[in-house]
Amino acid sequence: MSRDQILSKLQSRKRPFPHISPPTAHHPMTPLSSEADELIARFIQEAEALAAVVHQPEDEPAAVDTILNLIGNDTSILAWDWSHVPLPSLPTELEARNIRIAPHDDAAVRVGITGVNGALAATGSLVMVSGNGRYRTTSLLPPVHIAIMTTDQISPNLESWLENQRAETPDLFKNASNIVIISGASRTADIAMELILGMHGPGELHIILL
C-alpha cells in the first residue's frame, strides 16, 4: 500500500535537522498592544489600505441609513441569519422597504450582509466562521459585501485570535468546516501587474463598525 510504502521510506533515515527545535513561544508576525483605541485605529487604517470602506456610524439608526444607501434600489439581498448580525433594527427596516432576503445561493444578487466572528487589527482582516445561519456565499457571491461588526470583536492579530479560540472554543476546528480570514476586496494583478478589484469575490467591501 502506498501509505505504508511512503511512511516506511521516510522512517528509514536518520532524522534530518536534529539540532533545530520547534519554537517554544511563537513571536507574532505583527506584535501589537491590545489597548482598545489603538486597536480600533490600526484596524481602520489597515482595512482602508486594502480598499475596504470603513463606516463608523454614531448610532444604530445612522448605521441602518448607511446600509440602506448601499442597497440603493435593489429589491433583494443576501444575508446571514439576523442572530449573527449585531444590528437588531435592520431586519424590520428592510422589511418596511420590501427588501427581501434571497436564497443564500442566488448569484444574481448584488449585495450581501454578514456579521463577523472576529477581526484582526494588524492586518485589517475579518474572520468568518461557517455555521448555522452563517452562509459562506453571502460574503463571496455578491459584488458588494457589507460586514457589520462591533469594536470589541477586534483582536490584535491572527496569533492572538487563534489563542483566544483555543481557550474559548477548543472545538472550533471540529465544529466549523470553514474559517475564512478576509483582508480587503477580492483582487488580481495577473494582467500586466495592473491591480483590479473584484475578480471572483466582492470588489467592494464595506465595514460597518459599531
Add this chain to the structure above:
Amino acid sequence: MHVKSNQFIKLSQIAVTDEQMKTAVSTGTQTAYNNRIAAMRETSAAHGEMMRQQAAAIKRSALNHLPELLEKTETNMQANGIHVLWAADAAEARQHVLAIAQQHNVKKVTKSKSMVTEEIALNDALEAAGIETIETDLGEYILQLNQEPPSHIVTPVIHKSKESIRDIFEAQLEMPPTNDAREMAHFARQKLREAFLSSDMGITGGNFLVAETGSLGLVTNEGNARMVTSLPPVHVAIVGIEKIVPTMADYATLTQMISRSATGQKLAVYTHLINGPRREHEPDGSEHVYVVLVDNGRSNIYLSDYTEALACIRCGACLNACPVYKVTGGHTYGWVYPGPIGAIVTPLLTGLENASPLPYASSLCGDCKQVCPVDIDIPRMLLDLRHDLVQSGQQPRMWQWGMKAWAFGNTSPGRFQLGGKVAAKVTNKLSLNHLPGPLSGWTNYRTTPSFAPKSFRELWQEREDNNES
C-alpha cells in the same frame, strides 16, 4: 509535464532576444521583490529576520518529524470527515482523482491554482476521461486558453503583455475588443462564474496541512479557491507530503510569511482553513472532501542530502530575486517549477540526467537564500548538484578533460608560473577572446583581461633580490 530542462541553454538564448518578455518579467519581479522587502520590514528589519528564522525552524522541525506528522494529519483529517488518500507517484494521484470523479458522476471540474496538479499532469488526464476542466485563477485561465504552461509559481502569466492577453480573449472567448484590463478581467469573471455555479467538483492544491487540527490551509487573492471549495458538492485537494505544519500557531506564522514573501501582502485577501465537509448544522459547503497526499519523488529528496528543499512553501520570492530568472523567464527551465527552487527540485524530482544545465543556471549571487522565508540554502544545493553531476560522469568528455588539464596546471607552483608566462606571451601575439572549439564555451561569455608584462611572483622575486643586494 514533459521535462525539457536539458534544452535550457538553447531556450535561454532564444528567450533573451524576447524584449517584451524580458520587460514584463523584470518589471513584475522587481515590483514583487520590493513589496516583499517592505512587508518584511513592517515592524523592523530585525523583527522580520527573526520571523524568517522562526519560519525556518518550524519547517525544519516539521521535516524532522514528518512521518509522525503525516500520520497525525491523516488521523485528524479523518476524524473531521475528510477522506485521505496516498499517492506514491503522479500516475497514482491521477488515478485517485479519476476514481473520485467517476464515483461522483463528475462531468465538469473547476480548479484553483495548484503547481502540484501541473506536476502530475492532472488536467490532461481529466480531459482524456471526458471531464471538462476549467482553470479559475485568472492567470491560469489565460494560459489554459492559450495552451501554455505557467512561467512563475505565484504569478503564472508574468511573462505576458496586456495586449497578448487581450488577443487570447478575443480569439478564444470572442471578447468584444478592448484595451482596458478591468474590462478584460470582468469579462473573464462572468465566464468563470458560470463555471463555478455549474461544476460538479472543485480541485485545489494545498498551501498548508495543519497536523494539530487536521486542517487544509489555502490562500488566494481572487476568491476562486473559496468558490471551488464551497459551491460544488465535491472538493479534492492535491497536496505534496512536505506541506505539513505541526500546529495552528505554526500555521499563523507561515500563512503570514507566504503572503509577505510572495507579493508583499500582510495576508492574502482570502486566507482560509478547511476543516472538513459541511457539518450537519451548516447550510452550505462541500459535501465530500478528499485530500490526496502526493509523494512523486519527495521521499527521495527526504532521504538525500537535499532534504532542506522540502521546506519550500512555494512563495516565489527566489524567482523574484534571481538575476537569471529575470532575463530568461520561467519557460526556459523546462518543467513546472522555474527559478532557483526549480533549478533544484527539477533534477531532484525528475532526475539529474533530465535537467543537467539547471544547477549551472546561477551566478551563485545568493539573493535567493536571503529572500527565502524559510532560509533554504539554495546556493549550497546548486553547488552540490554540480558536484553530483561531475561525480555521475555526465559532463561531456571534453569538459572533463579540460577540467583535469586545468587542475593539473594549477596544482603546482612551477606549472602555474609556466602557464602564466606562456599565456602572457600568447596574449601579446593573439587575442584570447575567441578560443576555438570546446574552449569557446569559456570565452563566448567572458572578456579575457590583458596580462601584465611581469607576474606578481616575478615582481616579488625582483623586490626580494633588490632588498638582499
